Amino acid sequence: MKKKDDFGLDVEEMAKAGLHFGHRSSRVHPKMAPFLFGVRNAVHLIDLEKTKEKFAKALNFIQQVISENKSLLLVGTKVQAKDLAKEMAKECGLPYVVDRWLGGTFTNFDIIRKRLDHFKELEKKKREGEFEKYTKKERALFDKELRDLETKFGGIKTLGKLPDAILVLDMKKDALAVKEARMKSIKVVGVVDTNCDPTLADYPIPANDDAISSIRYILDKVKEAILKSKSEVRPQPISNGLGRPAL
16 A cells, blocks of 8 residues: 655744644634644644645545545635736646636536636637627627626636536635535635634635645645646556557
């Protein structure tokens, strides 16, 4: 049996990135108690040994999703996370939501898919020059609609069906995404700060969800895990026609 990878997770590196800094003690969620180390200057500290353990489990799950050609949606709408999330998602070929989460994205996905189809059809028409037959004013309206659709749906344009899992960078900020995922039995990998309920994530990652350095560390590790998983996809053996791999 393959030994589970710890992905080079290092407690000292996590501490330097500030993963252990939580919120003020007055804002702690009671279910985060098992992941807390103590209090400093009225701020709860996260036990990074627990973070390392949970993060490794989350990364193993993410690798499994990727290796099975399943889809992972990245959700990071917090201001300090959105640019990092969008860049990482594009590098890994993941669908993403970095602007406002649209209510019903999962629970009314049939309607969302119709909007996606319309979006792609408009893009095709523009690409093939079909807008040229319209007036300047009409072309401007089409261009405005395309910009609006890009803002709302650009990151999920490739989603032909509901994702198999989501990675949420702030469980509070994107609580609606988490709620819809759970309603549709979509697995949730979530960064849980001290003010979050970790039981809402199937794979919680106890960590600071505010500091850019913390978000970057987490996304870098996820990116490494995904790219490694993609590189390890085995090619199918070539058959010799006798039902056995060719020698």
